Amino acid sequence: MIAEKRISLARIEKINADSIDDSLKAGAYNGLKKALTMNPEEMIEKFEKSGLRGRGGAGFPTGLKQKFTRSSCLDCEKYIICNADEGEPGTFKDRVIMERDPHMLIEGMIIAAYVIGASRGFIYIRGEYQRSIEVLQKAIEDSNKNGFLGENVLGSGFNFNLELRLGAGSYLCGEELTLLESLEGKRGYPRIKPPFPAQKGLWESPTLINNVETFSHLPAILNEGLDWYTSLGTEESKGTKIFTITGRVQKPGFYEMEMGCTLRELLFDIAGGMKDGYEFKGALLGGAAGTFVDESFLDIPLAYETLKARGATLGSGAILVLDQETDMPSLLHNLMDFFKHESCGKCVPCRVGTTMLTEMAAKLKNEPELIHKMTKEAHYMAETSLCPLGQSPILPLKSYREYYS
């Protein structure tokens, strides 16, 4: 039977998150020590070859992002930012890492900073994650005291300062360009791209932005080596991924699995199957900005390429399991209402469109044919909105139309 494979979460049950000594005994910062003996270019090549892709949802190759940011300028100031504004409905993987092994994230960030030549970094964390904020504050202090952060990291001559910045309740600020606006102390309005953050990010300087889970893979790649890492996962999706499985299942929670495991394995072997009296009907993969799937997806490997081939998305790894009692029109209405609430209003098609979609979704139960009109409107929105929020409603709508109407 399939079992969990832990990289990001390798230490969580062995350590007290508030104790750096615990983490050190369990191997924290060994990857950093290795990194400091290596050449940054050589490391970027390693991360490129590892096949690691961004775990926040978009799946952009991590090594390539590092390369773009590093090569953007050689001696100018560069920044590194951790996107810890986890807000995709059904997703809580980053919270688990931050609350239970903060040094995994910090180590990953220092490695990435060394690789791209950044001397300052920020963790932009959502304001609601109180426990994560407290744990990280202490971890950053401890890491400074132990010489992993600050001036002259471990005597290497490399300087790196890391600070926390709080969000204040905006889903949109999890989008990387909007995050930059918020981090600069402004309203969370998206920026026009290009330029991409690798060219002009925070305060117009080249900036590398990665998700918490992405950073947390870097130490293991250096410690265990490329062969080990690339042996995990599928052809185009290497390594592991944390899935958060919710709904009426026996053991809802977070599970770190090798990429390419199937939904059937995850749901029935790992999460204990459905609760008594409930039948599996399908799932919403990737949160609100995700896609609905039906029973035919049970045996499809959960990986970027296999899901893409079927028009679905892995997204953040959120899996909301649907059962025979799930009120589908009401769930869709809930998703549309979410987008309406979180739309910033900058682009008219998104501001008006999310309101229209919410109104139509409210009538969907009695007028099921409205789904066609909704999909059409969402398509226009996707074409004419600046950021991923306006481009997202089409994803659940199209897949809902395909499998649930």
Added chain:
Amino acid sequence: MKYEAGLQKDRAEKKSLIIEHLHSLQDANPKQFLSEDDLKKCAKEFNLTMAEVYGIASYYSMFSLKPRGKYIIRLCKSSVCHMMGAENMASKIESLCKTKFGNTSANDLFTLEYAECLGQCEKAPAMMINKNVHGSLNPESLEKIIENLKKENA
């Protein structure tokens, strides 16, 4: 010219602390909101206009521009909690706290707000009361939590 660029950079960097500053002003306000005075203080601190500060404070849902009660109950209404019965919890909370969502109870004890995904989905339905998370809610556990708070403040 060079010192001017440096000055501009310092100002920009300082501004990145404005959300933190608003959080701390709100936390320090006994009514858990940003009063006009708070916004004025912030504008002075960061050398910004009131309009700019208001623009920022009104954008983020964790900031309130009207006074709130001692306990801010933020019930998650996003998809997972919705599916796991958040709506029933909402009506139960309203009857226990004797006020409606979006309002503060007459005794200034409870303010009821909806929140989008709080990231506590394995314990859905979930809510926060001030900075504490409460999950796996059901009518009985809700009643216990809220009645306890009432007793502490009787």
